[in-house]
Amino acid sequence: QVQLVESGGGLVQAGGSLRLSCAASGRTFSRYTMGWFRQAPGKEREFVAAVSWRSGSARYADSVRGRFSISRDEAKNTVYLQINSLIPEDTAVYYCAARSSVIITSSALTYNDWGQGTQVTVSS
Secondary structure, eight states: OOEEEEEOOEEEETTOOEEEEEEEESSOGGGOEEEEEEEOTTSOOEEEEEEETTTOOEEEOTTTBTTEEEEEETTTTEEEEEEOSOOGGGOEEEEEEEESSSSOOOOGGGOOEEOOOEEEEEEO
């Protein structure tokens, strides 16, 4: 059974940075895609970024490209989301998700497993 545990969220001022971590266990993830999604109050869950575990290829939402960076550490079975130049609109619960395919998608419906989320709050 896949387990995903996020950490690294918090309260930060606009312009600051955070690094979110997602510790993954329960599977060999070499043929998985790992994604980050976020959900702000009153809004739908939206795609942020995803990475193919095997190749390291990444995909980003247009709204975060250039500010966010996704990466994975195979030895630690951990996926990271580096968030720079934070703006208040980035305030949301950030979720890590796993998809049992090497094909990167942005649809939350295609991800099989989810973490419980970590709160990111950006003050202006």
